[in-house]
Amino acid sequence: MQPQTLRCADIALVGxxxxxxxxxxxDYFDEAQARFEEIVAGYVDLGDLGGRLYAxxxxxxALFGYGVKGMVLSMIEAAVEITGARISAADLHRIVVLGKDLLQHPVELLPGVREAVAEVASTHPVVLITKGDLFHQEAKVRDSGLSDLFRRIEIVSEKDPATYARLFEEFGIDAGRFLMVGNSLRSDIAPVLALGGWGVHVPYHTTWAHEAEAPLGEGIERMRTIARLALLPAAIHELQAQNSLR
Incomplete structure (x- = not known):
């Protein structure tokens, strides 16, 4: 008997x-924010510096996009605002150094990632869809050692329904034949479900506040949540089995 595979005519591409x-x-962004708050706290006695920075x-x-460079520019602006422009040039330079350190962090794969992606890639075409600073994301993809597994690598400025719809047109597939895997409900799951696609949510232990703002509407039955990527092949199989009964 041939072993059961994950292939299903309905899911043609996994992102x-x-x-x-x-x-x-x-984790690295959280550490940088903690250092930012320490710097600014030397000038003011205010609570919720993190909330002020996020605002x-x-x-x-809309101006800076996502990623380290946008965060650093916002840190500088927030530091000037919060301190009433009293922050020193030396401390502003310390904030710039925080950004440089973020850009130079080595890529650390999460446990079981290569094995899980390779297993899914053995039964489905897979693509990588990420957003953020182009140069930084390109460097991380290159240093990850995973680029050989993906049919296409897309670095986009935003991950919303309009972006996914454009990508589906470029990929030549309907939304209902696409499944997205990611940690962010806002960027990875909600837009794809809204278009009629499928999603597997893999929560991370820390999430930027902006990515946590994601009410899910119709289509939640087309989503599964797993604790780690090693469980992804089974989650895809479960969703495909559900789809075959529809």
């Missing part, structure tokens, strides 16, 4: 997110 799905990322980051996303 993977990168940061905090395949390798560590938010600046959120209003700047």
């Amino acid at each position: 993977f997110d990168a940061d905090d799905t395949l390798w560590r990322s938010q 600046v980051e959120k209003r700047n996303i």
Whole structure:
């Protein structure tokens, strides 16, 4: 008897997110934010410095996009605002150094990632869809050692329904034949479900506040949540079995 495979005519392509799905990322941003708060706390006695920083980051996303460089520019702006422009040039330079350190962190794959992606790639075409600073994301993909597994690598400025719809057109598939895997409900799961696709949510232990803002509407039955990527092949099989009964 031939072993049962994951292939199903209905799911023709599997997409993977990168940061905090395949390798560590938010941990480093959290550490940088903690250092930022220590610097600014030397000038003011205020609570919720993280919330003040996020408010600046959120209003700047449309201008700076996502990634380290946008975060650092927002840190500088927030530091000037919060301290009433009293922050020193030396401390502003310390904030810039935080960004440089973030850009130079080695890529650390999460446990079982290569094996899980390779197993899915043995039965489905797989693509990588990530957002953020182009140069930084390209470097992380290169240093990850995973690029050989993906049919295509897409680095986009935003991951919303319009972006996914454009990608589906380029891929030549309907949304209902696409499954997205990622840690962010906002960027990886909700937009794909809204278009009629499928999703496997792999929560990470820490998430940027912006990515946590994601009410899920219709289509939640087309999603599964797993604790680690090693469980992905089984989750895909379960979703495909569900789809075959529809």
